[in-house]
Amino acid sequence: MPTLIRRLMFYAVTAFVAISMNFFLPHMMPGNPVQAMLAAAGPSLDHRAVAALQAQFGVGTGQSLMSQYWSYWINLLHGDLGISISHSPDTVTTVIGSSLWWTVVLVGTATVLSFIIGTLVGTIVGWRRGSVLDQVLPTATFFQAIPYFFLATVFLYFFAEQLHWFPADFKGYDTNNYVIGWNPGFIGSAVQHAILPALTIVVSSVAGWIVGMRNMMVTTMDEDYVLVAQAKGLPNRRVIYYAARNAVLPSISGFANALSFVVAGSLLTELVFSYPGLGNLLLSAVTNVDYPLIQGIFLIITFAVLAANLLADTVYVLLDPRTRQEA
Amino acid sequence: MLRVLKSPKIALGLGLFLFFTLIAIIGPSIAPYSDPLKLVGTPWQHPSGKFLLGTTQQGQDVYSQLLIGTRPTLVISLISGVIATVLSVVIGVSAGFFGGIGDNLLSMLANVFLVLPALPFLIVINSYLPAGGKSNSTLLAVIISLTGWAWGARVLRAQTLSMRKRDFVDAARISGERSWRIIIFEVVPNLVPVIASSFVFTVLYAMGTYVALAFIGAIDPNAPWSWGSMLFWAQSNTAAQVGGWYWFAAPGICVALLGTSLVLLNFGIDEFINPRLRAAGLSRKGLKAAGVRSSNTLGLTPVVRKTPVPAATILEETV
Numbered sequence: 083m084p085t086l087i088r089r090l091m092f093y094a095v096t097a098f099v100a101i102s103m104n105f106f107l108p109h110m111m112p113g114n115p116v117q118a119m120l121a122a123a124g125p126s127l128d129h130r131a132v133a134a135l136q137a138q139f140g141v142g143t144g145q146s147l148m149s150q151y152w153s154y155w156i157n158l159l160h161g162d163l164g165i166s167i168s169h170s171p172d173t174v175t176t177v178i179g180s181s182l183w184w185t186v187v188l189v190g191t192a193t194v195l196s197f198i199i200g201t202l203v204g205t206i207v208g209w210r211r212g213s214v215l216d217q218v219l220p221t222a223t224f225f226q227a228i229p230y231f232f233l234a235t236v237f238l239y240f241f242a243e244q245l246h247w248f249p250a251d252f253k254g255y256d257t258n259n260y261v262i263g264w265n266p267g268f269i270g271s272a273v274q275h276a277i278l279p280a281l282t283i284v285v286s287s288v289a290g291w292i293v294g295m296r297n298m299m300v301t302t303m304d305e306d307y308v309l310v311a312q313a314k315g316l317p318n319r320r321v322i323y324y325a326a327r328n329a330v331l332p333s334i335s336g337f338a339n340a341l342s343f344v345v346a347g348s349l350l351t352e353l354v355f356s357y358p359g360l361g362n363l364l365l366s367a368v369t370n371v372d373y374p375l376i377q378g379i380f381l382i383i384t385f386a387v388l389a390a391n392l393l394a395d396t397v398y399v400l401l402d403p404r405t406r407q408e409a
Numbered sequence: 410m411l412r413v414l415k416s417p418k419i420a421l422g423l424g425l426f427l428f429f430t431l432i433a434i435i436g437p438s439i440a441p442y443s444d445p446l447k448l449v450g451t452p453w454q455h456p457s458g459k460f461l462l463g464t465t466q467q468g469q470d471v472y473s474q475l476l477i478g479t480r481p482t483l484v485i486s487l488i489s490g491v492i493a494t495v496l497s498v499v500i501g502v503s504a505g506f507f508g509g510i511g512d513n514l515l516s517m518l519a520n521v522f523l524v525l526p527a528l529p530f531l532i533v534i535n536s537y538l539p540a541g542g543k544s545n546s547t548l549l550a551v552i553i554s555l556t557g558w559a560w561g562a563r564v565l566r567a568q569t570l571s572m573r574k575r576d577f578v579d580a581a582r583i584s585g586e587r588s589w590r591i592i593i594f595e596v597v598p599n600l601v602p603v604i605a606s607s608f609v610f611t612v613l614y615a616m617g618t619y620v621a622l623a624f625i626g627a628i629d630p631n632a633p634w635s636w637g638s639m640l641f642w643a644q645s646n647t648a649a650q651v652g653g654w655y656w657f658a659a660p661g662i663c664v665a666l667l668g669t670s671l672v673l674l675n676f677g678i679d680e681f682i683n684p685r686l687r688a689a690g691l692s693r694k695g696l697k698a699a700g701v702r703s704s705n706t707l708g709l710t711p712v713v714r715k716t717p718v719p720a721a722t723i724l725e726e727t728v
Contacts, residue, residue, distance in 0.1 A: 096521045104533070111537040220418075223676075227668025229617060231624060231640070232661035239654065297679075338524050339560060346528035350621055354644070364529065365625050368536050380533045387526050 085405045089395045093388045100384045104377050105154050108139060109147065138164045138374065163381070164374035168367065174378035177363065182382060185359035188276055189348045190390075192283035193341070199284065200291025201333060205326045207292065208299025219296070222289035230347030234282045234354035241278060248278050279355045287344050291333060298329040331402055337394040341387055416680065422673030429667050433483040436476035445474040445634045453653050463655045466646040474639050475659050481633035482616065483667075485550045489615035492554035494608040497561030498597070504562070505569025506592055516566065522559035528621060531556060535627045544629035549622075553615050561607035568603050572596055606678040613671040620664055636660035 138154070157164075163174035207215045225233075242248045260268040302308065302325045311321045352361030360379055367375040399405045437443065446469060454464040463471050504515035534552055535543065542548055572578060573596075581591045597604075622628050623637025630641040643657040 092517070092520065093524075095517065096524050099521050100525060107534065108537055111539075219676075220673075223672045224665065224669050227613075227672055228665040229620060229624075229661065229668075231621070231644075232657070232665065235644070235657055235661075342523070342525075342527050345526045346618075346621065349528060350625065353625060364532060368532060368625070368627055371536070373536070376533055376536055380529050383526050383529045387524065391524060 085399055086395060089392065093392060097385065097388060101155075101158065101381065102151075104381060105151055108373065134165050135167070135374065163378040166367075166375045166378075167372040168370035168375065169372075174374050177375060178360070178378055178382055181359050181363045184357060185348070185352070185361065186386065188279055188352075188357065188359060189283065189344065191276075192280040192348075193287070193344050193390075195280070196284045196287045196344075197291055197333075197337075200288040201295050201326075201330055203288075204292040204295025205299055205322065205329070208296040208303070208329070209322055209325075211296075211300050211303075219293060222292050225285055226289035226293075228286065229350070230282060230286045231350040231354050233286055234279070234351045237278050237282055238354060249275060275357075279351050279357055282351050283344065283348055286347055287340070290340055290343075294333050294336065295326075295329060298332050299325060302326075302329040327401065331398065334394055334398045334401065338391045341390055345383060345387060416677050418673045418680075419677030422670045422677060425666055425670030426674065429479060429483060429663075429670070432476065433480040436479045440473040440476040442470050442473040443477075445469065445477045445638075446631070453651070456655055463653070465642065465656055466651075466653065471639070471656050471659055474634070475636070475663065478634050478636045478639055478660065479663070481546060481635040482619065482637070482664075485546055485553075485619050485633075485635070486612050486616035488547070488550040489553045489557060489619070490608055490612035492551060493557035493611045493615070494561060494604065496554065496558035497565055497607060497611075498600075498604060500558065501562035501565030502569050502592060502596060502600070505566040506573055506588070506596065508573075512566075516563070519559040519562045519566075522556065523563065525556075527556040528618065531618065531622060532625070532627045535622065540629070543627075544632040546633050549619065549628060550615070553618050553622075554611075556618070557611045557614050561604075561611060564603060564607060565600060568600055569596060572599060602678055602682045606675055606682070609671050609675045609678065613668055613675075616664070616667065616671075636664055 138157070161175055163178070166172055166174045166177045169177045203218065207218050260271050305325075305328075308321060308325050311324055348359075349361030349364060351357070352359045353365055356362065360383060364376065364379045364383075366372075367379065448468045450464045450468045450470070452464060452466050452468045454468075456463045465471060465474075500515050500519065504512040504519075531552065538548075578591060578595055581595050586595075619635070620637040620640065623630055623635055624640045624644065626641055626645075630638045637660075639660040640657065643653070643660075646653070646656075
């Protein structure tokens with residue numbers, strides 16, 4: 083399938099750009115931030131960790147920039163992202179590994195839910211254009227404009243602190259009574275703690291899907307083939323299905339753009355709920371000036387976003403026969 | 410253009426936006442206390458006549474903080490929007506107009522920036538900045554605009570591509586106009602609605618991003634003092650949990666309102682570009698008044714006329 087192969091090559095280029103920027107950015111900044119970080123954190127680290135960090139960022143080793151870049155790639159391909167300063171002596175890979183799945187499950191589920199709900203609502207609102215349902219749009223607009231973290235705080239305040247529907251101590255799960263693993267107690271507790279953060283992400287992001295789908299639906303309904311389908315006397319449900327199947331395509335190809343916003347919002351949502359995911363880890367890394375960890379998290383988030391985009395591309399190819407015909 | 414102002418969405422959006430612009434201009438001079446960090450009362454006072462929006466955990470006036478914080482929030486978002494829009498016009502239009510390998514490279518660049526998760530990328534860049542850089546407004550606006558130009562560039566490139574082969578562009582080319590002149594005087598004026606829509610969208614993006622960066626403390630939370638600063642300090646003092654909800658709610662609601670005003674403006678511009686959306690905006694009652702009797706909204710774009718005409722005529726014309 084040439085479409086998918088082309089996309090795959092594009093994602094490879096994007097990953098290459100992200101990895102290279104990750105390496106060159108600290109070298110381009112004024113005032114040598116890495117040296118400052120080592121000077122600040124040096125006394126609390128043992129000499130092996132300092133040596134490893136110096137090698138990673140090429141401080142005081144006398145190597146040329148290109149050979150540093152080369153060894154950065156070699157390390158990366160071995161899955162070695164260096165040592166986390168704030169979690170020393172743990173490596174960045176270990177630290178990220180313990181929070182990655184929290185974020186992937188939370189943000190993944192919430193995004194898929196939001197997309198499905200938004201597309202369904204958008205289809206109906208678009209189909210019934212000019213009716214009372216059009217009032218959904220301004221409401222959705224307002225929710226779209228509210229910052230994620232603000233909505234998160236409001237939810238936390240009302241549903242957890244005031245109404246006590248959900249636990250107010252957000253650590254991802256009940257840390258006192260359960261251990262992480264495939265046991266019903268832990269899973270139940272984790273789900274209970276994830277509902278509010280997930281609700282925040284869904285409510286904040288659903289409006290974009292609704293508006294996009296509705297506008298596309300309105301445009302698609304004017305197409306001749308929809309009129310023909312109607313004229314042939316097909317039941318309304320079939321006509322809506324045909325129109326919606328075509329109208330949903332821009333939503334899927336616009337997935338990449340939307341995902342960037344969802345990721346940004348989720349990072350902030352995690353901060354408000356003290357959720358043990360990548361967002362919180364990234365912010366604590368920023369506070370502790372832990373460059374290896376910041377770089378590692380940026381790379382992992384980028385890879386996750388690229389994977390999600392590839393998935394959306396695959397769905398697009400499955401839905402739109404025209405992309406397959408090129409072959 | 411005046412016709413567009415009649416749309417309630419645009420009127421509301423424009424009104425809200427002008428209101429916040431006014432606050433940004435006169436805010437610092439009408440604020441009761443000119444220093445947002447000055448301790449003026451006892452901590453955690455609820456909103457009252459003396460402190461309209463209450464006081465913070467240290468006893469600062471939330472109302473003054475809000476008024477003073479409006480200007481940097483709006484100015485940085487606007488500067489960012491201008492820079493990003495200029496970038497997207499230059500890159501998008503020249504890529505679409507000239508085509509070839511340059512187009513391929515520029516499109517690739519835009520797509521890479523679209524896919525890269527923007528906020529984590531900005532956090533990474535900001536974490537390397539020296540302390541002075543983290544409170545430099547212009548620098549912040551430039552950095553934010555780096556991640557905000559790609560979407561506009563892509564849309565503008567597509568529009569330019571469709572315009573490149575139009576007759577009036579060919580005519581200009583044949584009459585010997587130079588490329589840059591064709592771009593500035595023939596192509597860009599036709600792209601103005603798209604550019605406007607992309608500008609409004611970028612300002613919205615820049616505001617959200619700026620507030621978010623301040624909120625998580627990736628930039629200096631005190632200088633310049635903005636709505637993001639208020640949210641940062643309210644969050645780090647767990648204002649919502651200890652009953653100081655007004656400290657958090659005031660800037661949050663302002664961000665949401667300013668954001669809504671920008672989205673409404675964008676809706677209006679969209680309806681201006683795509684008349685289908687505009688006609689669809691009519692209520693059933695409005696359609697009836699305009700002479701369109703539609704039991705089913707399918708298959709035709711209702712046409713609004715000054716004098717009511719029988720629906721049958723419209724059907725004949727449209728189908």
